[in-house]
Amino acid sequence: MKPNDALFRREAARLLATLTRAFGVENLTLAEDVVQETLANAFEAWSYNGVPPHYSALLAKAAKNRALDVFRRERTARKFAPEVRRLIESEWTLRPALDAMFLPDALKDDELRMMFTCCHPRLGEDVQVALVLHLLCALGVDEIASAFLVSPAAMEKRLSRGKKLLAESGHLFELTAADFLPRLSAVHRALYLLFSEGYHGASARAVVREDLCWDAMRLVRLLVEHAPAATPATYALAALMWLLAARLPARIDDAGNLKDLFEQDRSLWDEALLAEGTWLLEQSASGEVLTEYHVEAGIAAMHATAASARETRWEHIVELYDALLKIRPSPVVALNRCMAIAQHDGPAKGLEAVRAIPDPGRLAAYPFYPAVLGELELRCGRTAIARGHFEQARRLARNDGERRFLDQRIEKCARKAHS
Amino acid sequence: MNEFVFLWRRPQRPPKTPQQMQETMEKYRAWFKDMEARGHLAQYGQPLEPKTGRVVKDKSGNFSDGPYAETKDIVMGYSLIVAKDFDEAVALCKDHPIFDEGGLIEIRPILKL
Numbered sequence: 001m002k003p004n005d006a007l008f009r010r011e012a013a014r015l016l017a018t019l020t021r022a023f024g025v026e027n028l029t030l031a032e033d034v035v036q037e038t039l040a041n042a043f044e045a046w047s048y049n050g051v052p053p054h055y056s057a058l059l060a061k062a063a064k065n066r067a068l069d070v071f072r073r074e075r076t077a078r079k080f081a082p083e084v085r086r087l088i089e090s091e092w093t094l095r096p097a098l099d100a101m102f103l104p105d106a107l108k109d110d111e112l113r114m115m116f117t118c119c120h121p122r123l124g125e126d127v128q129v130a131l132v133l134h135l136l137c138a139l140g141v142d143e144i145a146s147a148f149l150v151s152p153a154a155m156e157k158r159l160s161r162g163k164k165l166l167a168e169s170g171h172l173f174e175l176t177a178a179d180f181l182p183r184l185s186a187v188h189r190a191l192y193l194l195f196s197e198g199y200h201g202a203s204a205r206a207v208v209r210e211d212l213c214w215d216a217m218r219l220v221r222l223l224v225e226h227a228p229a230a231t232p233a234t235y236a237l238a239a240l241m242w243l244l245a246a247r248l249p250a251r252i253d254d255a256g257n258l259k260d261l262f263e264q265d266r267s268l269w270d271e272a273l274l275a276e277g278t279w280l281l282e283q284s285a286s287g288e289v290l291t292e293y294h295v296e297a298g299i300a301a302m303h304a305t306a307a308s309a310r311e312t313r314w315e316h317i318v319e320l321y322d323a324l325l326k327i328r329p330s331p332v333v334a335l336n337r338c339m340a341i342a343q344h345d346g347p348a349k350g351l352e353a354v355r356a357i358p359d360p361g362r363l364a365a366y367p368f369y370p371a372v373l374g375e376l377e378l379r380c381g382r383t384a385i386a387r388g389h390f391e392q393a394r395r396l397a398r399n400d401g402e403r404r405f406l407d408q409r410i411e412k413c414a415r416k417a418h419s
Numbered sequence: 420m421n422e423f424v425f426l427w428r429r430p431q432r433p434p435k436t437p438q439q440m441q442e443t444m445e446k447y448r449a450w451f452k453d454m455e456a457r458g459h460l461a462q463y464g465q466p467l468e469p470k471t472g473r474v475v476k477d478k479s480g481n482f483s484d485g486p487y488a489e490t491k492d493i494v495m496g497y498s499l500i501v502a503k504d505f506d507e508a509v510a511l512c513k514d515h516p517i518f519d520e521g522g523l524i525e526i527r528p529i530l531k532l
Contacts, residue, residue, distance in 0.1 A: 005441070006438075006441075007441060008437035008438065008440050008441040008444075009437045009438055009441070011437075012437040039433075039437055039440055040433035040440070042440075043433050043434065043440040043441075043443070043444050044433070044466040044469075044495065044496070045466055046444055046448075047443070047444045047447035047448065047466070048447070048451060048463040048464065048465070048466065048496070048498070049451075049463045050448055138436070138437045138438075139436065139438065140435055140436030140437075140438070140439070142436075143436060143438060
């Protein structure tokens with residue numbers, strides 16, 4: 001996993017989960033303030049001589065002391081969670097209660113609890129993902145807004161709607177609750193969307209917001225390590241993330257250009273992630289339910305085990321896309337299926353399949369729709385038509401990386417037209 | 420060579436998000452590492468608590484809270500830097516990340532006989 005470059009965010013998320021449990025979910029804002037103060041001091045102190053080796057324990061201790069102050073100051077003025085209300089009345093029970101809350105294992109469970117809490121069924125998927133990013137990945141409003149291409153004001157509104165509902169619900173989700181499994185599916189979906197946003201996202205800041213991918217992987221790992229949450233679907237989702245993340249080093253070249261699957265230098269794929277992804281996929285094979293994550297991980301595994309695009313078993317990949325479309329019909333999935341068909345049966349068949357996508361209007365703003373048309377026309381030798389499609393795609397491109405990628409295609413058309 | 424105290428003066432406003440804190444911290448660290456590598460760092464020094472301070476006014480211990488002049492002027496910490504002369508000390512501040520935070524650097528030479 002990635003080194004310390006998200007250390008502040010990771011620690012902030014951990015502390016927030018525990019402080020929210022200590023204060024009660026209705027005091028989420030108070031918990032956020034305490035996290036902010038704790039980290040701000042760490043920032044001041046560590047700006048000189050660097051981050052000390054046992055930073056995590058130091059931060060937990062500092063946050064715990066701040067929590068003690070808060071309880072002493074506000075135990076009569078504020079309503080805390082029912083399970084701590086009794087404990088904080090006396091100094092004899094206050095400190096041991098907090099000590100227990102800040103033990104490493106308890107911290108882990110708090111993050112899980114927070115994750116399930118964010119995926120409240122009364123919240124839309126967009127709000128759930130925003131909450132996960134804000135509360136479990138400690139991203140700021142502006143940072144989340146830029147990842148999802150919405151205005152900071154709109155994101156602020158989305159988050160406060162979510163937080164309000166959490167506060168009203170009055171308690172954090174308990175991991176022993178009867179609706180644990182239905183809630184787990186919502187958690188899967190939110191983490192899947194989080195990972196996809198990082199992998200395929202439209203953020204202007206970078207072609208691939210790799211951070212979001214690593215965040216999603218850190219959170220799905222918590223599910224894998226918590227036995228009741230380690231279902232076949234959890235393993236499949238983890239496998240999918242690991243197998244896709246293995247390709248990240250090859251997705252962008254040294255010049256910062258986006259590389260598609262056909263151009264990637266496969267020797268750059270991360271072997272450790274591939275191996276772990278394959279192991280996770282094996283673990284997912286028990287049970288009877290075939291989820292979309294199983295199928296997508298299956299597709300990723302087909303690519304991972306192929307030496308080149310040419311040697312990939314495309315007919316099998318087309319079948320997997322058929323299965324995926326049955327579970328979750330989506331025009332983007334349909335478009336990917338067309339590329340697989342083109343690989344197996346030639347570009348003309350691929351084009352036929354693209355034209356057969358029902359309701360193509362849903363892809364109208366998606367730059368890779370005209371880009372796929374352009375690619376297939378180019379392979380058919382119709383350079384001028386291809387160029388038109390690529391130019392249309394470029395107008396729809398959402399960031400510089402995509403624009404550079406499409407500029408290269410347009411140049412390629414120009415070169416072919418001249419030769 | 421002369422020793423200079425660098426007083427880090429800044430608004431007491433840390434970066435807003437954990438990610439920004441980390442990125443800013445790494446910029447400060449890069450400056451210190453550069454100073455160390457070039458033999459300019461005598462002591463890292465310490466950050467100071469920004470929210471509390473007392474000014475004792477007389478022998479009997481009367482004090483007031485503060486000093487809180489302009490927020491821009493709060494001494495957030497100090498470091499001890501070695502330089503040939505004032506000009507070099509000032510040159511070392513070039514591109515320091517504190518200026519992005521709306522801060523400034525006060526340089527005071529250690530008095531010599």
